[in-house]
Amino acid sequence: MISTDLLKFFRVKPGSRVRLEDFDPGWEQTDELARLGKESVKQRAEGLLEACVAELTQAQELLYADNRHAVLVILQGMDAAGKDGTIKKVMSGLNPQGCQVYSFKAPSDEELDHTFLWRCVCRMPERGRIGIFNRSYYEDVLIARVHPELLGTHLPPGKRGKSFWKGRMDDINALEDHLVRNGTVVVKFFLHISKDEQQRRFLDRLNQPEKHWKFNPGDLKERGYWDDYVDAYEKALTATSTKHAPWYVIPANHKWVAHAVVASILSTTIDEMKLEFPQVTPEQKQGLEAARTQLESE
Numbered sequence: 001m002i003s004t005d006l007l008k009f010f011r012v013k014p015g016s017r018v019r020l021e022d023f024d025p026g027w028e029q030t031d032e033l034a035r036l037g038k039e040s041v042k043q044r045a046e047g048l049l050e051a052c053v054a055e056l057t058q059a060q061e062l063l064y065a066d067n068r069h070a071v072l073v074i075l076q077g078m079d080a081a082g083k084d085g086t087i088k089k090v091m092s093g094l095n096p097q098g099c100q101v102y103s104f105k106a107p108s109d110e111e112l113d114h115t116f117l118w119r120c121v122c123r124m125p126e127r128g129r130i131g132i133f134n135r136s137y138y139e140d141v142l143i144a145r146v147h148p149e150l151l152g153t154h155l156p157p158g159k160r161g162k163s164f165w166k167g168r169m170d171d172i173n174a175l176e177d178h179l180v181r182n183g184t185v186v187v188k189f190f191l192h193i194s195k196d197e198q199q200r201r202f203l204d205r206l207n208q209p210e211k212h213w214k215f216n217p218g219d220l221k222e223r224g225y226w227d228d229y230v231d232a233y234e235k236a237l238t239a240t241s242t243k244h245a246p247w248y249v250i251p252a253n254h255k256w257v258a259h260a261v262v263a264s265i266l267s268t269t270i271d272e273m274k275l276e277f278p279q280v281t282p283e284q285k286q287g288l289e290a291a292r293t294q295l296e297s298e
Contacts, residue, residue: 007264010250011246012241013241014241014243017238018234020234020249023192023249025192026251026253026254028254042256048263048264049090052263052267055267056091056266056267057093057094059267060095062276063128064129065128065278066275066277067278068127069128069185070125070126070185071130071131071185071266072179072185073130073188073189074133074136074187075087075132076135076136076190076191076233077191077192077193078191078193078198079198079216079219080193080201080219081191081193081198081252082193082255083134083191084134085255086262090263090266098128098129099129099131100125100130100132102131103134104120104139116140116144116168117171117172120136124179124184127183138240141165141169141172141232141235143232145165145235146228148160165235169236169239173239179245187246187248188240188245189248189265190233190249191258192249192250193253202220237249248261248262250262
């Protein structure tokens, strides 16, 4: 696991104003690790990832057995930030029976006929399970803020100014507070890449035929709104990073860094939940002994 001090380094302090330019998307090492050299640090990060994945595997079993809590993981980021890869790498050791992943695309007509939170609330993880949202209800204060025309005619008429967006942020905070009070741990990751790194990843998809399927021409159009998205993310992170549902800004220019940090934060978060296997009552112990006796006598 990463140290508590380093964990705080990535966490957005509640009440603080977020400026993404203050977070280095290319961060890869502390001063101590810098002396080891990049390759050594990369190997250490990969070892940390492997250890954390093993810990998550054990933690998931305990979470399921404890059956009092759920874990909701939210992944957000610019196009090509590495959300899919993070899910693949960090969750590789989880039992599919205790884990659910949802990717939220453009809302359907049915979803638009409900509140913006509805489609995500319907997919919240049940007790004992880990739920992973690849994008989430935050899209409705991100892409909808950059493209307010997407709000369409499904909402009551009114201005779409500061009070409108503040209301949505308040709704999100109220939902996450409700979830936490009822046993769901909410952990939110913003995978932070630079504009140059996004360009490199787009070109990588275009230059390698086996990656052509990953390239969406619409992503190139959205790249033209980069500054607007930065502004929308800064406002969302500022308004919705709370003590009970914090945001973590993850340096994601180097995928191996992002994977190791996300895995470590998740592992640490679940460890801090103090989960326990159910206690066996004296009556149950008697039943277990009777079952053992019966089986051994066959």
